[in-house]
Amino acid sequence: MSGLIPEDLRYHKEHEWVRLDGQKVTLGISDFAQDALGDVVFVDLPKVDTEMTANQEIGEVESTKATSSLYSPVSGKIIEVNDELQDHPEYLNRDPYGKGWIAVIELANPVDVDALMTASQYEEFLSSQS
Amino acid sequence: MKHTSLYEAHVARKAKIVDFAGWAMPLQYSGVLDEYHAVRATAGLFDVSHMGRLHVEGPGAVPFLQRVTTNDVQRIEPMGAQYSMICNPEGGVKDDIFVYRLGAEEFLLCVNASNLDKIRGWLFQQQGDEQEELRIEDQSEELAQLALQGPVSKSLLQAHVQSSLDELKPRRCLRETVGGVECLITRTGYTGEPGYELYVPAKQVRLVWDRLMQAGQDFGLKPAGLGARDLLRLDMGYLLYGNDLTETTTPIEANAKWVVSFDKGAFIGEPVLKRQVREGPSRRLVAFELLEKAVPRHDMPLFAQDKPIGTVTSGNLSPVLQKGIGMGYVESAYTETGTAFDVEIRGKRVPARVVGLPFYKKPRPPA
Numbered sequence: 490m491s492g493l494i495p496e497d498l499r500y501h502k503e504h505e506w507v508r509l510d511g512q513k514v515t516l517g518i519s520d521f522a523q524d525a526l527g528d529v530v531f532v533d534l535p536k537v538d539t540e541m542t543a544n545q546e547i548g549e550v551e552s553t554k555a556t557s558s559l560y561s562p563v564s565g566k567i568i569e570v571n572d573e574l575q576d577h578p579e580y581l582n583r584d585p586y587g588k589g590w591i592a593v594i595e596l597a598n599p600v601d602v603d604a605l606m607t608a609s610q611y612e613e614f615l616s617s618q619s
Numbered sequence: 620m621k622h623t624s625l626y627e628a629h630v631a632r633k634a635k636i637v638d639f640a641g642w643a644m645p646l647q648y649s650g651v652l653d654e655y656h657a658v659r660a661t662a663g664l665f666d667v668s669h670m671g672r673l674h675v676e677g678p679g680a681v682p683f684l685q686r687v688t689t690n691d692v693q694r695i696e697p698m699g700a701q702y703s704m705i706c707n708p709e710g711g712v713k714d715d716i717f718v719y720r721l722g723a724e725e726f727l728l729c730v731n732a733s734n735l736d737k738i739r740g741w742l743f744q745q746q747g748d749e750q751e752e753l754r755i756e757d758q759s760e761e762l763a764q765l766a767l768q769g770p771v772s773k774s775l776l777q778a779h780v781q782s783s784l785d786e787l788k789p790r791r792c793l794r795e796t797v798g799g800v801e802c803l804i805t806r807t808g809y810t811g812e813p814g815y816e817l818y819v820p821a822k823q824v825r826l827v828w829d830r831l832m833q834a835g836q837d838f839g840l841k842p843a844g845l846g847a848r849d850l851l852r853l854d855m856g857y858l859l860y861g862n863d864l865t866e867t868t869t870p871i872e873a874n875a876k877w878v879v880s881f882d883k884g885a886f887i888g889e890p891v892l893k894r895q896v897r898e899g900p901s902r903r904l905v906a907f908e909l910l911e912k913a914v915p916r917h918d919m920p921l922f923a924q925d926k927p928i929g930t931v932t933s934g935n936l937s938p939v940l941q942k943g944i945g946m947g948y949v950e951s952a953y954t955e956t957g958t959a960f961d962v963e964i965r966g967k968r969v970p971a972r973v974v975g976l977p978f979y980k981k982p983r984p985p986a
Contacts, residue, residue: 527646
């Protein structure tokens with residue numbers, strides 16, 4: 490199953506999504522990713538002000554089953570993280586595109602977003618993986 | 620992958636299926652945490668038919684089992700059960716098992732799924748003079764196995780059996796019919812909760828599963844998978860073969876001296892184990908908790924300052940304690956409760972300290 494894939498987001502091959510808002514993006518993991526991970530019990534969040542390049546590992550998502558790395562699909566700087574996930578890691582499972590957002594990134598190269606998959610491309614990508 | 624007799628029941632309940640030792644087993648149904656909490660609060664029903672069941676019978680059974688297992692089978696009364704281990708001649712653990720004594724000369728051995736072929740072969744190979752008076756039969760296929768675990772297990776099961784379950788004490792067994800199906804009911808488990816295991820003819824296990832699931836609706840019973848089972852056992856510090864026990868770790872190193880009897884006569888591995896008790900093992904399994912929120916996992920290295928002192932064998936985040944907990948073998952100098960060391964989690968050192976077991980102590984019910 491590919492889960493929910495909202496049309497207005499862009500997707501990364503490691504199953505992160507971004508929502509573009511001017512010069513910044515909000516980052517999270519896809520419904521497919523949260524379902525594959527199972528119950529999330531801990532999110533090792535990136536630190537605010539961290540600068541990173543696209544595809545760099547910025548954190549970890551721990552589920553009852555395994556650990557999975559969190560990648561930034563874009564280059565830029567972390568300007569906000571979702572601290573509520575410290576107490577409510579389950580938001581990643583319950584609302585991956587809403588309350589389960591992970592970080593806000595100020596884009597270094599706004600064109601990075603264009604390189605990411607659209608909803609239909611991501612859906613195709615998921616079906617090619619299974 | 621092999622299917623247990625309940626595979627269709629799991630698929631019908633939309634279980635997530637994983638390969639476990641060659642078996643297609645339910646990892647989870649409603650979710651690992653949901654099932655975990657159900658077992659702690661009400662009850663969970665597990666299909667553990669993937670485990671191996673070996674029947675050992677005859678006048679040679681007692682001397683044979685005294686030689687191949689570490690514990691003293693003569694201390695098991697008929698219809699009693701005992702945790703034990705099977706060692707290699709070097710004292711390493713070939714498997715950790717449950718031995719059920721069904722009669723004076725009749726036993727059922729419950730072995731790990733991953734070890735069934737190895738243990739069956741080993742037992743046949745180790746038959747000596749008793750061979751004529753011993754019958755070893757692999758009943759893994761004809762018998763299925765369920766685990767009903769959790770505080771409401773007794774009330775739930777009582778309505779379906781004649782005998783009073785108040786009389787069934789821990790590690791005791793009972794033959795009963797559940798829904799017309801002959802079962803061996805044992806008061807054992809791997810969760811730290813009160814509960815039972817049911818050994819049921821594989822052909823009829825679906826009837827028993829459905830009946831218990833149906834009856835359990837009013838009790839908050841949930842089907843529970845291997846994910847919940849692993850978290851539940853880790854909370855208690857119960858050992859998992861392949862992680863905490865292997866052919867190169869001994870029962871003494873694993874703090875399981877209590878399952879080794881040194882006064883019953885010779886057994887396989889005894890000389891090495893005796894020497895380890897006398898001299899003290901150079902490493903030991905310890906339980907630890909992390910002092911910062913993080914999740915230790917199997918194979919992560921342990922350090923005291925910059926010195927490597929051991930490896931994590933089991934680890935996870937305990938849902939009730941909300942702490943990273945784990946077990947691992949460390950050099951003997953670091954086994955005292957309260958000892959501090961670090962777990963290296965993806966290049967980062969996270970402080971931990973040695974604690975006593977179980978990690979999770981059940982709150983006493985209000986009087």
